[in-house]
Amino acid sequence: MKTTKWVITTLAIFIVAIGFATETPKMNIIPVEAEKALVAFNSSSPVSFEITITKKNGEIIYYKKSKNPLDEYRKVFDFSEMGNGIYNVSMNYGNRSLNRDVCVSKKDIKIGPIVKLYEPYFCYKDGLLNVSFLNIARNSVYLNVYKMGKHVSGLNLGKELSIQKSFDFSKLKNGDYKIVVTDKFKDHSFIVHK
Numbered sequence: 001m002k003t004t005k006w007v008i009t010t011l012a013i014f015i016v017a018i019g020f021a022t023e024t025p026k027m028n029i030i031p032v033e034a035e036k037a038l039v040a041f042n043s044s045s046p047v048s049f050e051i052t053i054t055k056k057n058g059e060i061i062y063y064k065k066s067k068n069p070l071d072e073y074r075k076v077f078d079f080s081e082m083g084n085g086i087y088n089v090s091m092n093y094g095n096r097s098l099n100r101d102v103c104v105s106k107k108d109i110k111i112g113p114i115v116k117l118y119e120p121y122f123c124y125k126d127g128l129l130n131v132s133f134l135n136i137a138r139n140s141v142y143l144n145v146y147k148m149g150k151h152v153s154g155l156n157l158g159k160e161l162s163i164q165k166s167f168d169f170s171k172l173k174n175g176d177y178k179i180v181v182t183d184k185f186k187d188h189s190f191i192v193h194k
Helices: 001-019
Strands: 027-035 036-047 051-055 062-063 070-077 086-092 096-104 109-111 114-118 123-125 130-134 140-149 148-159 162-168 176-182 187-193
Touching: 027 086, 027 096, 027 109, 027 123, 036 051, 036 086, 036 109, 036 123, 051 070, 130 176, 140 162
Parallel strands: none
Antiparallel strands: 027 036, 036 070, 051 062, 051 086, 086 096, 096 109, 096 114, 123 130, 130 162, 140 148, 140 176, 176 187
């Protein structure tokens, strides 16, 4: 009987330890004043991350990439300088992201629910762009290519759970191209320097 209790207790401690060891990073947004909010990111182990704040039209308002892996990030944003409207705060780490909408008005800030997503993997080498994406929503996913803000090309990547495509950029002129993969939840961007 004592051995059974010991085994069950040890197993319970082991399961709890695994749960804490695999804890995913968390992002919280806390209204501080009528038009200010604190963005806080915590991780159980240091990770490299990118934070992006965009308007609903896709315009990037703020972007920061960590130089070194961190386990915590905190910053107060003053949305009064950006104006009223709906903004998306996205914290990318590895191949995942945490996303929340922030609705700003003169009176207050309302924070939307958190959406956890997988980010596409982009690799550009020798004139070929490889894109891999885990499409958890299984809705249509689109890829669009822009150069200096002008649409160059676009296509439907499909609805499959696992999308892996390769695109030949060898016939395009030299320059910078913005690649945008759009799924049900957001636009995912990548820059190709050709």
